[in-house]
Structures are given as C-alpha cells and as structure tokens.
Amino acid sequence: MNKPFSPRLVYFEPKALDYPLGQQLLKKFENSGVEIRYTTSHNQIRNLPGENDFQKYRVAKSTLVVGIRKTLKFDTSKPSAEYAIPFATGCMGHCHYCYLQTTMGSKPYIRTYVNVEEILEAADQYMAERAPEITRFEASCTSDIVGIDHLTHTLKHAIEHFGESEYGKLRFVTKFHHVDHLLDAKHNGKTRFRFSINADYVIKNFEPGTSPLAKRIEAAGKVARAGYPLGFIVAPIYLHEGWEEGYYHMFERLDAELPDEAKKDLTFEFIQHRFTKPAKRVIEKNYPMTKLELDEERRRYKWGKYGIGKYIYQKDEEEDIKNHLYSYMEKFFPHAKLEYFT
Ligand code: SF4
Numbered sequence: 001m002n003k004p005f006s007p008r009l010v011y012f013e014p015k016a017l018d019y020p021l022g023q024q025l026l027k028k029f030e031n032s033g034v035e036i037r038y039t040t041s042h043n044q045i046r047n048l049p050g051e052n053d054f055q056k057y058r059v060a061k062s063t064l065v066v067g068i069r070k071t072l073k074f075d076t077s078k079p080s081a082e083y084a085i086p087f088a089t090g091c092m093g094h095c096h097y098c099y100l101q102t103t104m105g106s107k108p109y110i111r112t113y114v115n116v117e118e119i120l121e122a123a124d125q126y127m128a129e130r131a132p133e134i135t136r137f138e139a140s141c142t143s144d145i146v147g148i149d150h151l152t153h154t155l156k157h158a159i160e161h162f163g164e165s166e167y168g169k170l171r172f173v174t175k176f177h178h179v180d181h182l183l184d185a186k187h188n189g190k191t192r193f194r195f196s197i198n199a200d201y202v203i204k205n206f207e208p209g210t211s212p213l214a215k216r217i218e219a220a221g222k223v224a225r226a227g228y229p230l231g232f233i234v235a236p237i238y239l240h241e242g243w244e245e246g247y248y249h250m251f252e253r254l255d256a257e258l259p260d261e262a263k264k265d266l267t268f269e270f271i272q273h274r275f276t277k278p279a280k281r282v283i284e285k286n287y288p289m290t291k292l293e294l295d296e297e298r299r300r301y302k303w304g305k306y307g308i309g310k311y312i313y314q315k316d317e318e319e320d321i322k323n324h325l326y327s328y329m330e331k332f333f334p335h336a337k338l339e340y341f342t
Pocket of ligand 1: 090094097100143210
C-alpha cells in the first residue's frame with residue numbers, strides 16, 4: 001500500500017461532534033465526498049454493505065468510525081510498556097496473522113476517538129501514580145496508529161504531550177510509511193518510533209495492505225533524522241523455506257539503507273510466530289486461501305491466560321531462530337539493544 005488510507009465509508013457518533021477533532025473530521029470527510037452515516041455508538045455498527053461475511057469483513061476494514069472513548073481505564077501492555085493508551089481500534093491492513101482478528105471479533109472496522117485530551121489526562125494520572133518511576137505507554141496495542149494518523153494527527157498531539165511530560169514515554173509500532181507529518185513534532189526524545197519488519201517472503205505473502213519493506217526502511221531513516229529514538233520489531237518470525245537467508249537479507253538491507261544517525265540508539269524486539277485455536281478459526285474464515293502454516297501438530301503448546309494457550313515453535317526451532325537472529329543483529333548492529341525475544 002503506497003497511498004495513505006482513505007476510508008470508503010465513515011460513521012460519526014453524534015457526540016463526537018462536540019469535540020474540535022470531531023468537527024474537523026466531519027469537514028474533511030464532507031469535502032472529500034465520502035459517504036457519511038451516523039451511529040449511536042461506535043460499538044453498534046450494523047448493516048455494513050456486503051452480501052456475505054467475507055465481503056462485509058473487507059468493507060469493515062475500510063470503514064472509519066469517529067467516536068468517543070468511554071473507558072479511560074488503560075490495559076497493561078507487557079513486555080514493551082506499562083500501559084496501552086487507546087487512541088484508536090482496528091486497522092485497514094490485511095495481515096493474515098494480525099492479533100486484532102481475534103481481539104476485535106465481529107467489529108473489524110476502524111474506530112478513532114476524538115476525546116484525545118481526556119485520554120491524555122488519564123495518562124497523566126497514571127504517570128502521577130508511579131512518579132518518579134517512568135511510565136511507558138504503548139499506542140499500538142489495538143491498531144496501527146500511524147496508518148490513520150494522517151487523518152487525525154492524534155498521535156502527533158500525543159507525541160508532543162509526552163515530549164513535555166517529566167515521567168512519561170510513548171512507543172508505538174507501525175507497518176506504514178506515512179510519517180511525514182510526524183517529523184516536526186516536538187518529541188524531546190520521549191517517543192520511541194518502531195517499525196515492524198520481516199523477511200520479504202513473509203511481507204509478500206501475509207501482509208497485504210501495508211507498506212513495502214523498502215518504504216518502511218526509508219521512513220525509519222526519516223524518523224531517525226528527525227531525532228526520534230528508533231526501534232524494529234521483527235514479528236512474527238516465521239519459519240519458511242530459506243528463512244535463514246530471508247532474515248539475513250532483511251538485516252543486510254536495514255544496514256545498507258539506514259542512515260548512520262539511525263544506528264546510534266536502536267532497539268530490536270523479536271517475536272516468533274504463534275497462534276491460538278480461536279485465531280486459527282478466524283484466519284481461515286477471513287483469509288481462506290492463506291498459505292500460513294497453522295498446524296497444531298507441528299508446534300509446541302504454551303499455556304496462556306484465560307485457558308487459551310498458544311502454539312509456538314518447537315524448542316529446537318526456537319533455539320535455531322534465536323541463534324540466527326541474534327548473530328545477524330550482532331553482525332550488522334553491534335550497538336543495538338535487544339529488548340526481548342518471545
Ligand atoms: Fe494488524 Fe498491524 Fe497488519 Fe494492521 S498492520 S493488520 S494492526 S498486523
């Protein structure tokens with residue numbers, strides 16, 4: 001996906017129009033000529049166009065709902081941060097293994113929340129409770145926030161808010177390259193901008209509707225030049241034919257294409273591919289032609305929260321992945337910090 005996201009259908013909660021951002025978005029979408037509808041609640045979108053679930057799912061993924069975030073209690077977000085900060089829910093990307101497929105269930109449309117000041121005030125309270133400890137907030141637990149921020153500039157506002165905070169830090173990860181409007185945000189080094197990257201085979205086969213790797217790397221260079229601390233999440237690390245070379249090549253490209261500024265303060269996070277039984281059912285329904293390997297017999301079962309365990313790679317495969325990726329990281333980025341492997 002090279003063009004920034006533009007919704008095919010937009011819903012407004014009437015109360016969203018009490019907020020300046022709600023008004024701005026209404027004007028923007030009226031001018032663009034997109035169909036606008038109203039809904040009493042962002043949780044109650046029904047009658048989406050489409051003749052069957054398959055079509056409705058695709059329409060939902062290009063539908064934007066402008067609403068108000070009522071719950072201002074934040075979820076925790078280990079291991080990358082203390083809390084998840086909720087600016088939006090949903091994503092227009094079509095990654096086959098996306099974690100949102102199970103968490104969003106029957107509501108795959110994209111929701112953006114216009115009561116940004118209230119959300120930031122709640123964040124301030126969380127920070128105050130933990131001060132003088134630093135509190136990290138993860139903004140991409142429920143969406144790819146960068147992918148829709150050219151429409152709302154909510155993330156930009158949050159970056160500047162955390163830039164002024166004493167004890168707060170912001171982080172997020174993206175598969176999109178539409179970062180230009182964020183380059184002049186006054187971040188004061190308090191926001192870590194991360195890109196999700198993968199081997200070519202994985203991006204080509206399982207990440208439709210997201211930016212190509214070259215664009216992500218180019219955007220990472222811009223972000224680093226703008227002084228943001230930078231990071232990469234390699235996820236999901238997926239075993240496929242030639243995966244050793246695939247991931248080697250990915251690191252080689254990163255090294256060749258990133259400017260030197262980008263290499264000074266780099267972090268990596270490594271997440272191996274996993275799935276749950278409910279996720280497998282949803283993936284097979286939404287992407288029936290997927291080549292994604294989801295064979296429980298070939299995996300190791302790891303007990304999880306709420307009795308829903310996940311299927312991860314066998315111990316020897318996991319060791320193999322670690323050995324390869326750690327050695328590539330050390331070869332190309334000896335000063336980078338590995339935050340975790342999971
Ligand atoms: Fe999900 Fe991220 Fe892909 Fe969006 S870009 S579909 S949030 S994995």
